[in-house]
Amino acid sequence: MRLTTEAPAERFGAAFCGGGPAVIGPVIAAARRGQLQEFLDSGILLVEPDLVGPGGIAHYRIPANSLGGAFLEFLDALDAFDGDAFLPLRDAEETHELRRHADEYPPLSVVAAFLRRVGDRVVALLAGHPRCRVVTRASVHRVTLREGGDGAVVTALAEDGSSLEFLADRVVLAMGGTPLPGYATQELTPGLSLGAYADKVCHSESLVDRRKDMPARLVDAVARDGRVVIVGGAHSAWSVAGLLLRSPELVGRTEAPEITVLHRTPVQLFYLSTAEAEADGYPFDPVTDVCADSGRVNRFGGLRGPARLLAQAALGMTGETVPVRLIRIGEETADREAASALDAAAAVVVATGYQARLPELLAEGGGGLTARVEGTGTVVTEDALLVLADGSTDERLLAYGLGAGLRISGATGGEPGYTRRADGVWLYQNGIGDIVLDHLPALRGDVRRHAHSTTTEVTQR
């Protein structure tokens, strides 16, 4: 392995590794803050192997868990901020198509087409600035922190096999996610482990993500005997359940499989207000389940859209019958029932989340750096610094996005009882985008959040 000792010729204020929704967020946030020019002047590098903009969303077979309007919100607020750069998007066909779904949970394919256009604008902005550069068809595979805190070297491998090196003051890691380590053998509750079932376990991405395949032996098994256990109670789990009911052909069937969902915490539903939750007779804690900023109930943890409707049906709240049984594990009788369901299942789909996809991380001199990973994903601080295995952080290394959501804070908002990690396209363009920009030395201390989301609160929040 060759270690960098000399600085590469090109130096940037920030290197964004990845070009998905998480990375386009701060560009939009910079425009909202009236700081787009400073942002570009600070020198931005973006490295992405594929298209800039849609990221994984281009490949998910499920509907969005945010309203179409949430993705359009920044376009609708352009008049209130430095938004000329994004103005041409208003007339794009993809924007009109998404607008037709503004008050619905659109197919993610419609969202992806729109995000692709946003990505094109971001590329045009960066490519048109002398201090910025977009490198596509290249993957970041190593980041080396230079001695004395003097930036970091980003090493990328281009599709043609050439190696590229760039120096940056800050490195922003947002390359998407991969399944959490050990997901196939995890202990669900004391005494109930997936280890005994590992040969029939797959990750939810093998169903929701068109780039992945469910192992053929599991498809065959479900086709023969349609019993599927889904582990997890959040959006991914209910999205998999909905997908299996809508598209049984994915598991070789013409009829929906019989689904059992194993969940540890009560099924949480999103409500726009406490009054709405009360009117529905939905039990919630007025402190821990309510976002103080927005008044939403279960703003981050609550199911929305089609996933919510299915969960409500399974809970018996709608009068509709669905072939989905719920078992809340963590109690002896329920755990026995769960073990029988696992014994009988043809396949077990684990929908408990992701960790961040990271490049090799090195300290100059060659020592490897390992990121800390917990059950909720790769650990980052409230202000998006990557936490290393020894608990330390380095101001040059930021991470967020799929698999590296932030703990909720004043900047993100959210219900205090939410223990998982906050991410989502709207947040990347708002609270998380602000946090990332505040790390860039050229922008810090000049925060003009004049347009911060007075209109924002309708959709994702």
Ligand SMILES: Cc1cc2nc3c(=O)[nH]c(=O)nc-3n(C[C@H](O)[C@H](O)[C@H](O)COP(=O)(O)OP(=O)(O)OC[C@H]3O[C@@H](n4cnc5c(N)ncnc54)[C@H](O)[C@@H]3O)c2cc1C
């Ligand atoms: C199934 C599913 C559905 C979701 N639905 C919604 C939703 O409806 N609404 C919402 O707001 N959020 C949703 N999310 C959450 C989140 O907003 C999305 O996951 C979003 O795609 C995350 O953006 P990202 O940029 O972090 O990762 P990704 O979208 O995965 O993008 C990562 C980017 O990094 C690139 N990359 C990969 N490797 C490298 C490398 N080595 N070097 C450089 N670049 C690299 C990839 O090509 C890609 O473009 C969903 C998540 C999942 C898993």
